[in-house]
Amino acid sequence: MKKLLAKVQKSSWLANSSLDTRYALLEACLIGLFSALAAVLLKQGIGWLGGWRVQTANLMGGKIVLPLTGLVCGTLAGVIIQVLSPSAAGGGIPQVKAALAKYPVVLDLRTALVKTLATILVVGAGFTVGRRGPTVHIGAALGAQVSRWIPNSPTNRRQMIAAGAAAGLAAGFNTPIAGVLFVVEELMRDISGLTLETAIAASFTGAVVSRILSATDLNVPLAVIDSARKGSFAVNDIPFYIVLGILAGVLGGIFNRGIIHGMKFSRTFPFPIPIQIGLAGLISGTIVAWLPPFFEDNAGLKELLITGQFSWQTTAVIFVAQFCLTILAYSAGAPGGLFAPALVLGSALGYLVGLAEVALIGSESPYTFALAGMGAFFTSVVRVPVTAIIIVFEMTADFNLVLPLMISCAIAYIVAESVSKGSLYEHLLEISGIELTEDKPNHDFMTELTANDVMQPKVETLPSNLPLPELVKAISRSHHRGFPVLEDGKLVGIIAQSDLPQDSQPATSMLLKDIMTPHPISVSPETSLGDVLYLLNRYQLSRLPVTEGYKLLGIITRSDIIKAEAKQLNYDHHPKAHLEPSYVVYQSRSPATGKGRILLPLANPEHIDDLLTIAAAIAKYHQYEIQCLRVICVPNYVYPAQANVETDAERKLMQQLENWGKASGISLHTQIRVATDISEAILETITREQIDLLLMGWKGKSSGIESIFGNVVDTLIHQASCDLLLIKLGNAPHAFPQQLDLRHKWLIPTTGGDRIHKLLAIVPALANLYSIPPKIQLCQVSSADLGGHYTTDFLQAVELVKNKLDCPIFPLLISSDSVSKAVIELTQDKKYGLVILGASNEGLLQNVMNGNIPEAIAHHANSTVIIFRNSAK
Structure with missing residues (x-):
């Protein structure tokens, strides 16, 4: 069964974002069939009731039968509508237009059935209204119902409703072309490919079936x-x-x-x-x-x-x-x-x-x-x-x-x-209180949000050659139940806990790639959230990888979609100030060969060389690309896309960086953006360019009373979806690489646990900057009442660092009630060249507000201080 599912997944929209329209066309044909059958039923019912009314009027007298029939049948139709489906009242086309405009109008099988019965009673009773308008309403309701029976993209449900309306008109008049044109001209006012294709398929099917069943007599001799x-x-x-x-x-x-x-x-x-x-x-x-x-x-x-x-x-x-x-x-x-x-x-x-x-x-x-x-x-x-x-x-x-x-x-x-x-x-x-105007569009966040907006960029992955025992341990240690499988940095499969062999003694020689689902369905960053939900529902998936080619960018789960919906609802009730999007006035591209991407915003020209050196070391270690960004800020009242700014100096700098990247063998991209807000421009770049690590300098003091690190940095700490490396350079110019002296020592205060794992994502890369390995002091600060003993987590951290780094490692225990004070005094006394601090996404600013480690140390220490914040995602 698993292999069959893999084959189906491989054969159906393997690549990325586009959903095959063949299924939509088949669904449209099915809607056309149902609409034609409804038109047949409607015509035959009206013909039977109308014939009975005329015959009875001829026998008993029209002046009694006709008014009485109109009263009884009209009242009965009204009762049926009021009790069973109030949305079935009226001609029906206004309801269809409202539904296509994404207003909450009921369109379902109940509506279609009630509309059919009520129309038979009314038109058959002699009301001077027609049955073709109701066939449009009935067809649209059937289209909406079929789109619920058959899993479909929410972005395609409008097309299915419109296709049902076209089929209803075509079946009622035997005019398939007019059915399509009515959808384009009045209902949807849309000539996109899928709208036309599905409308044509449904309209043709409805007209053919109704003609075969003799449902369309236009009464034109x-x-x-x-x-x-x-x-x-x-x-x-x-x-x-x-x-x-x-x-x-x-x-x-x-x-x-x-x-x-x-x-x-x-x-x-x-x-x-x-x-x-x-x-x-x-x-x-x-x-x-x-x-x-x-x-x-x-x-x-x-x-x-x-x-x-x-x-x-x-x-x-x-x-x-x-x-x-x-x-x-x-x-x-x-x-x-x-x-x-x-x-x-x-x-x-x-x-x-x-x-x-x-x-x-x-x-x-x-x-x-x-x-x-x-x-x-x-x-x-x-x-x-x-x-x-x-x-x-x-x-x-x-x-x-x-x-x-x-x-x-x-x-x-x-x-x-x-x-x-x-x-x-x-x-x-x-x-009825519904205004269909272009000035008041009814937005659908499912179509507005993309996979890139809701995906988790930090993904737990597993190598394809992982032995089965190690795989079992990895899954048991994680709270996730599914993992993308990589081979040479490329997505090759996906593994879920349910894929593990059920044998009591599985073969220990079995590798992950032997049991994974190969060629998983994936989506591109531009795929709409509606299409993502459609794929999750159609194939009963719990997660979807987001890829660019074979490169894994992130993953989307059902909970991510729920969070996005909740966030959208919260946004609707708490609107924020509108900022115009930034505008790219210059950019250059290098080959996208890296496994990830570092964003390096350029602000202070004096620090560019040092920051670029650090970025290059991390890029080479992790095989990342570097995205250099320069933001030109304009006043809020200026639209960035229309701002007249001078970029000659920035372009010259970017060209120098491009040449440096070629000479260094690093894939380096550059970009100049005009924006009204620097932090918003950086966040927009992080999203657009799928950034994994944001590396930026900090001057070591805040720029306002309410800000902690500075307005821009505070915003990025709160909102950046990637890892963040905040660097305050020391007093010595060009801190990297420094000469081998007493300053060639590093201090890493830590308590152990998960934070040391996060720090090890950057420490080896920085150590490679030196021809002679630096001396690393791992420091534990504890209060005196703990008895002056190393904690188990700290000792495990020391062993972990020793195994990962080919550097001299020295543990140090300090008793103090103030971590920041102890680290500052130690730094000034021992003259460390670099202090590396780890912080969680949630706790960085909170720690500062409580007078704890990061800001105080970075502000008062003369050494270069690096604060690494791992993404919460």
Whole structure:
């Protein structure tokens, strides 16, 4: 099983950050299938209930049956919505837009089922609303549900919702291209590759399946289409298409205003939604009962397009009735859409304009105007001209309609924006308290944060050739349960405690590489946190390595994501002052061949040589690269990217450092940044460049009353995610290397324990600066009441240092109640050349505030003092 998992991991997105879109496309096809089945169910249910209503009205009398059916079915639909899923009310497209904007709108299987049942009751009962808008809502809800069933990246769930919406429209109208365009033009306003690919896949699948199951009957008679094709577009027709566009724009804008005011008015009613929808059904049924019989089955689109069926008077009555009843039904919150009513109104309006043209200039056919009117009125209501053109074109497959549609839709859009500006759906969301504006984006920290932002840069790793007994000991000593496996500094595998053999007597000759999981899934530093969570969920992983090529940069666990979320929530409630990001005005790159990276900020020119010498020693010892940084500070009111600064001197210095790096055989990078805050620029560089060690000088005294080491250093001690080496150079110039004299002695105060292990990360590298090894004094300071004995931890530390260093090691015990005072007096008396202090990430500043070791010693000692703070991560 383990080998199979390794093979799957190797074959699926092995490299780093990119998630294969093939799985998203398969998921989109599945969403398209479900959306088409829902469209079939919706159409058949409406057809059955509507047929029953018409037959019953013919037998028992429409003036009783139609109002009663509207009242009962509308009330029942309202009860179902209120009890089971309030989010299923209304047309549905505003809810989809809000969900795509990352507002907490419920979209799930329950919403889809309730929407389907309620729409069947409402549309089948004779409400003058359509079923295509609800299919968009149902498709989006199914898309959201499928994305929960199938593990997916949170950053891709929006695409799955949009794909479901596209499939719903395509299945309802048999217009797959229009389904895709509606998503791009109205819902997402996004043309990224994944959005288009998934929308196309879902829309195509939905249209094909619904066509196979005969779910898409657009009620456009072939005779009408043939009649429209017989005519040809002429210059004389242009003024009438312009008039049609103007009328559609004005009336469509009024229609939208009517719906908006109707929604606001309905919210002032003290009645619950079941009563509101029931009353709307009662009123609608009563009005329809007094209209001509053909209006009973709500198939106005078909009759309006049959040659010679209606006079212009009847057509006008139909337009007015459809106009008012649609506003009534939609304002009451009935689960129905505006697509079909808009097409009916547009066809009626276009038919009237066509009849006017026939009367004035003797045109042969008014039906092209009826079809163009559909697109124009649809545009004025929904404000999607391209989608409107494509819907009508896909309905008829007639190229002769393209120019009339373009003229009418363009004019209608311009005029409608003048009458009622903005998207109807956005206005409806504003009534509900949701504002979809670019000025108030709804940020998603999952998409904003990257792996680099949350990873732990300090990772416990194991070599691939580690024997099994040593592996068992290493795992038992650590609180971690999984470790990256390295070979020659490259990530080659990952080992978990569960991978250890269960045999009571495992083979002692077995090595770690024999049981590790090779080729582990890893991510790059730029991978979004949403994609990281997706990989963790899909493969049931507990950790993910973060790599750059084969170089291990850090690791991410589920707890890191939880901490990031908690930090983000805390940040939202406690905003901090905004600082503009720093701006790189110069940089140079050397080959990234090191196992880690040292950041060396350059401030005081007099100390550059000494600090560079120390950095070079550590870089050679650990096979690290050096990143030299110079920060040019500008006032807060100046935007760093637009600051006009002189960099000639800094560039010259950087070029000298580049030449030094080449001559020394060290991979050295340089960078000049302009920033409003030096510490923020350094922290930004640490994050961007994956720094392992920050090495910086300190003048030995603070720059303010409240600061301890200095404002910049204090900030970096608190916030730097890497190891920190703080150096206060001694009085002698060029402290490294010094001449062999009495100063050629080092003092390392320690209590032993973990701190000595941390110090040994730098002490051997510094010892290599000397041709003759320095003498190292390990000092333990204890109070007199302890009896003047070495502690066990201290003695173990002495043995550890002796084993690690080829230097003379001398233990020293001092009795004193003040550690800092004892070390300062010892330093002044013995004249040590170097004092090395270890401190924890949490305790460095706290120790200083309590009057303890680091700052006091560094401030008063004449020797060079190095304070090493190991990262807490």
